[in-house]
Amino acid sequence: MQIYLPIAEMPVSVMLVLGLGAAVGFVSGLFGIGGGFLMTPLLIFLGIPPATAVATQSAQIAASAMTSSLAAVRRRGIDMKLGAVLTAGGLVGTLLGVWLFAAARRAGQLDLIIVVSYVTLFTVVGSLMLAESLRDFWSARRGIVRLRRRAGAHPAFLGWPLRMRFPRSRLYASVIPIFGLSLCVGLVGALLGIGGGFIMVPALLYVFRVPTAVVIGTSQIQILAAALLAVILQSVLNGAVDVVLALILIVGGVFGAQFGTRAGRALRADVFRFLLAVLVLGVGLRFAIELVLRPSEPFSLSLPDSRR
Amino acid sequence: MTRGATLLVGLALMATGPARAERLVLSLSNHQVQISSTYTGTELTGFGVIERDAQTASRAGGFDVVITVRGPREAATVRRKEEFGPIWLNRGQQKFVAAPAFIGVLSSHPLSEIVDDTARRRLRLGLAAIVNAPEFTLDRGPEDEPYRAALVRLKSRDGLYVEDERGVGFVTDGFFRATIPLPATAPTGNYDVEAALFAGGALLARSQSSFELVKTGFEDRVTSAARERPLVYGIGTALISLAFGWVASVIFRRD
Numbered sequence: 001m002q003i004y005l006p007i008a009e010m011p012v013s014v015m016l017v018l019g020l021g022a023a024v025g026f027v028s029g030l031f032g033i034g035g036g037f038l039m040t041p042l043l044i045f046l047g048i049p050p051a052t053a054v055a056t057q058s059a060q061i062a063a064s065a066m067t068s069s070l071a072a073v074r075r076r077g078i079d080m081k082l083g084a085v086l087t088a089g090g091l092v093g094t095l096l097g098v099w100l101f102a103a104a105r106r107a108g109q110l111d112l113i114i115v116v117s118y119v120t121l122f123t124v125v126g127s128l129m130l131a132e133s134l135r136d137f138w139s140a141r142r143g144i145v146r147l148r149r150r151a152g153a154h155p156a157f158l159g160w161p162l163r164m165r166f167p168r169s170r171l172y173a174s175v176i177p178i179f180g181l182s183l184c185v186g187l188v189g190a191l192l193g194i195g196g197g198f199i200m201v202p203a204l205l206y207v208f209r210v211p212t213a214v215v216i217g218t219s220q221i222q223i224l225a226a227a228l229l230a231v232i233l234q235s236v237l238n239g240a241v242d243v244v245l246a247l248i249l250i251v252g253g254v255f256g257a258q259f260g261t262r263a264g265r266a267l268r269a270d271v272f273r274f275l276l277a278v279l280v281l282g283v284g285l286r287f288a289i290e291l292v293l294r295p296s297e298p299f300s301l302s303l304p305d306s307r308r
Numbered sequence: 309m310t311r312g313a314t315l316l317v318g319l320a321l322m323a324t325g326p327a328r329a330e331r332l333v334l335s336l337s338n339h340q341v342q343i344s345s346t347y348t349g350t351e352l353t354g355f356g357v358i359e360r361d362a363q364t365a366s367r368a369g370g371f372d373v374v375i376t377v378r379g380p381r382e383a384a385t386v387r388r389k390e391e392f393g394p395i396w397l398n399r400g401q402q403k404f405v406a407a408p409a410f411i412g413v414l415s416s417h418p419l420s421e422i423v424d425d426t427a428r429r430r431l432r433l434g435l436a437a438i439v440n441a442p443e444f445t446l447d448r449g450p451e452d453e454p455y456r457a458a459l460v461r462l463k464s465r466d467g468l469y470v471e472d473e474r475g476v477g478f479v480t481d482g483f484f485r486a487t488i489p490l491p492a493t494a495p496t497g498n499y500d501v502e503a504a505l506f507a508g509g510a511l512l513a514r515s516q517s518s519f520e521l522v523k524t525g526f527e528d529r530v531t532s533a534a535r536e537r538p539l540v541y542g543i544g545t546a547l548i549s550l551a552f553g554w555v556a557s558v559i560f561r562r563d
Contacts, residue, residue, distance in 0.1 A: 002346065002348050003345055003346070004343060004344070004345050004346065004347045004348070004492070004527060006523060006526075006527040006528075006530040006531050006534075007530070007531065007534055009493065009495060009496070010492055010493045011347060011348045011349075011492045047493070059545050059546070059548070059549045060549070062546060062549035062550065062553070063549040063550070063552045063553040063556075064553065065553070066549065066550050066552075066553025066554060066557070067553040067554075067556045067557045067560075069553075070553070070554065070557040071557060074561075227549075228546045228549070228550075231542055231545050231546045231549065232539070232542035232543055232546055233542075234542070235534065235538045235539070235541050235542025235545065236538045236539055236542055239534050239535060239538055241534070241541070241542065241545055243530060243534075243541070243544075243545050243548070244345075244530065246545055246548070246549070247548065247552075250548070250549060250552045250553075251552065254552055254553060254555075254556035255556065257556070258556060258557075258560040291395045291396060292394060292395055292396070293396070294391075294396065295389050295396055297461075297462075298388050298389040298390070298396075299386055299387065299388050299389075299454075299455070299458035299461070299462065300386070300387050300389070300398070300462070301384055301385070301386055301458075301459065301462040301463070302384070302385050302387065303382060303383075303384055303385075
């Protein structure tokens with residue numbers, strides 16, 4: 001069954017988009033990430049204009065994040081205080097990112113910045129996570145217990161001024177690095193058109209040593225706020241949000257996210273970190289290959305954002 | 309300028325005497341194509357009649373017709389990836405400030421059999437002649453040629469630039485029909501249709517018509533809401549997301 005998308009100005013198969021929404025929703029619920037970095041390339045591959053793809057998938061992320069947040073609230077897996085600090089930093093970062101986006105476009109280097117950022121970010125973050133997770137597996141096999149939290153073994157910047165207590169996250173740390181992290185995530189997210197959950201989740205896990213259950217719920221709260229802001233900003237600034245496409249993605253996504261959240265609870269923590277590392281590294285390598293391989297069609301056509 | 313000149317020549321030819329008295333009448337099956345939620349592209353039919361008066365000498369070679377459809381103009385940029393150290397980057401680019409979003413060229417025979425190369429270029433007949441015309445984009449000598457070719461290649465892949473050398477069929481000697489294939493991705497706006505009549509390599513007459521592609525009903529209301537009240541539209545979409553997220557969590561609540 002085909003349906004015509006009024007803003008994207010093209011027909012799509014309803015079942016195909018429902019399936020995409022469900023698959024990305026599953027991954028999103030499983031790992032507590034937005035899934036934008038998977039959905040955007042898939043939609044562009046279907047022929048949806050890039051501006052519409054980036055803008056519209058924010059609506060689906062908002063819906064999945066709403067469901068996951070409510071589930072996390074019920075099982076008390078949210079640190080509201082930490083979530084508020086992360087959200088505040090994320091909003092400042094988003095505004096900076098939007099400004100940087102426009103500046104790079106004026107300089108004519110936006111494409112380059114996006115591809116290089118994707119490759120660097122995903123391969124570096126993915127490799128770090130994979131190495132950490134493999135070390136975990138290795139020590140477990142040799143029967144060595146690596147303590148995840150050692151007294152006095154915190155990174156020094158957690159002891160900076162403005163220390164704050166986050167009892168739910170078992171964290172007592174300076175707000176400066178936390179605010180800085182969320183600012184960077186918001187900035188990169190706005191620049192690349194992604195939620196940034198895949199940076200936020202490992203950073204909270206490894207750097208701040210927040211318990212896994214709290215990390216997922218808290219990052220969903222921050223993603224929800226960022227995605228809602230993105231939907232409204234994209235509508236006002238670019239007119240690129242397609243409500244029909246959003247509805248199909250949402251219906252597929254909310255179901256996928258439910259099953260993902262359940263599967264996530266059944267996963268062992270070390271397996272969870274390993275799978276997330278493989279996913280992030282895989283996306284980074286895919287972009288790296290695209291950058292290195294001789295393209296079969298070296299030419300590409302781009303139309304103005306005003307029409308699409 | 310050139311087109312105006314040819315039109316004048318054509319008019320002059322038509323006015324010179326009874327031997328050149330053909331008249332071309334073109335009519336489209338539809339002057340407004342409506343996009344609804346089930347739209348997946350469409351086909352328009354063009355009909356044409358070649359009118360001759362009693363004194364017109366019959367032509368040995370018969371007639372040929374070329375129909376050219378041009379969609380709304382848009383600014384397009386073609387970029388080329390080039391090797392830069394170990395990686396491939398977009399480096400060169402060529403802007404097409406007002407390229408038609410859709411071009412369809414339908415003819416009764418291959419264009420090379422209808423007119424010679426010089427006339428084809430002068431009259432802008434066929435995709436190659438239209439896109440390679442000097443005014444189509446900034447002329448940079450041999451530099452711009454790969455970009456023009458790439459535009460045709462990329463647009464043809466999506467069915468937005470089409471050329472069919474058997475697209476016009478003669479039902480009788482003086483009556484022809486042609487089917488214009490419009491893909492679903494062709495943008496809304498005005499489409500100009502121009503038919504040109506040839507015999508023995510000479511242009512005899514031209515005729516013009518047009519149609520409009522518009523969104524209707526729900527599609528139209530969504531588009532105008534997004535354009536005229538973007539804040540309301542954005543907040544509405546955000547609320548829909550929240551509502552669906554909440555409904556899903558209620559449906560799936562088991563614990």
